[in-house]
Amino acid sequence: MSHKPTERVLNILNLLSVNADGLTLTEISKAISVPKSTLFPILQTMTDMNYIQLGKDSFRYKLGISTFCIGSSYSQDEYMLEFAKSIMKNVVTEIKEICQMGVLEGNNVLYVLKEEPEVGLDIRIISRVGKRLPAYCTALGKALISNYEIEEVKKLYPKGLISYTENTITDFDILNNQLLTIRKEHIAKEYEEITKGLCCYAVPLESNGNVIAALSVSVPNFRATKEKLNLITELLLNARRQFGNVNFK
Incomplete structure (x- = not known):
């Protein structure tokens, strides 16, 4: 069941977005079937x-500057994602493994982008955009929380660190040492902590000094040769530099 007051606000915005010349109180009232007495305080x-905004002479309502700011913010985020996609495609072309982008959502990683190689692989990694996994046991997540002090990390996981495999880090001190290393080397590494037979490298992506996302490459253990892991490291660090050279303000 929809929330009526919220629905009315959204209906007003949608209505004005397709009426560039604006609408009067009476016209809006008729269009969304809301009494003027109820509609006026909302407007x-x-x-x-x-x-x-309300025209002083026309008494017609039009979209205001705040909606423009929101739209501009969305366009900026969309540009960031498109830029990230182009970087990810280059990484996948070089390494022929899956590349993913994630953001921190609470204490989880939310997977927002994925690029896969077009060439056939004997074994493909099953993953999907919209997936959520704990940050502490994924390379993406460790990259995302790499600037966190350990006390901040403990607040994210008040019940402790749950084990998913025998390789999952469940000790906060060990995790803290890993985060310190990531801060220094700018790359996170995870070996079978969340999925058996799979390792993953990731880098934090920064804008204006803040980690806003992370980029990773995952590879099955049997394809994770020393040479391939070195190349993954090189490609991800290069991707991080490219991302850092763009101002997403």
Whole structure:
């Protein structure tokens, strides 16, 4: 069941977005079937917060500067994702393994982008955009929390670190040492901590000094030769540098 007040606000925004010349109180009332007495305080609040504006002479409501700012922010995020995709495609072309991008959501990694090699592989890694995994036992997650002090990490996991395989790090001190290494070397490494037979390398991606995402390459153990892991490290660090050269303000 939808929330009526919220629905009305969204209906107003949608309506004004397709009526560039604006609409009067009466026109909006008729279009969304809401009494003017109920509608007016909603419009007043939206006007006060600059989501809509009221013409002094026309008495017509139009979209305001706040909606523009939100749209601009979305466009900027969209540009960032497109830029990341191009970098990921280059990585996949070189290494012929899956490349993924994740962001921190609470204490989990949320997988937001994925690129796979077009060439056939004997074994493919099954993964999907929208997947969530604990940050502490994934390379992406460790990269994302690499700047966290250990007390901050403990607050993320008040019940401790759960083991998923015999390789899962469950000791906060060991995890802290790993995070310190990641801060110094800018690359996170994970060996079968969440999935048996799989290792993963990742780098934190920064914008304006803040880690905003992470990029990873996963590879089955039987394909994880020393040469391949060295190449993955080189490609990811190069991708990190490329990302860091762009200002996503």
